[in-house]
Amino acid sequence: MKSQTTFYLQYAHRFLNFRGEAQYLHGHTGTLTIEVEDTIEPGVNMVFPCNEIKKKAWKVLKNFDHALILREDDPLLPAILDVYEKQMIKNGHPQNTMKGDAFSTELATAYPDCRIVVTKETMTVEGMIKIVYDLLKNDLNISKIVFQSGDNTASQEYPISETIERCPKCGVKLNENGVCPKCGFKK
């Protein structure tokens, strides 16, 4: 069975060296849909409890919300960091609390303290799908990701080969010792 969860992300970006209005810094509300495919966990009658997908994904996706997403070679990056530094908000601020977990992959690095994500490639809708899949593929059997932003939508499907072992009581993924991190159930 498949289960879909949707996230809304408000972010600013630009397409460096792109000929057109998108080379200027601008913002979007992007809609990201993650589809997970797995067996239905008996007892909970769900693939994953819906809030479990949301919780797991939102921890990292929060980094893209109210964030600036720039390519690593964009000259705006040092300029903006310089301003943030002078305003003493580069390394965080007491009111900057809705932060995601910092991450660094081959495709992107998140700096939650200053709400910037630095990407290797231009952050198009296609680029976002690659980044998100890479971040979550080990925790969720992602069968499809759709990202819609402005007039653009991209989607990618992924083959599913195995089942992720989940707790028969609450449906969350068991840890490497076969224990449910939520209720303590042991396999």
Ligand SMILES: [Zn+2]
């Ligand atoms: Zn855009």
Ligand SMILES: [Zn+2]
């Ligand atoms: Zn459990």
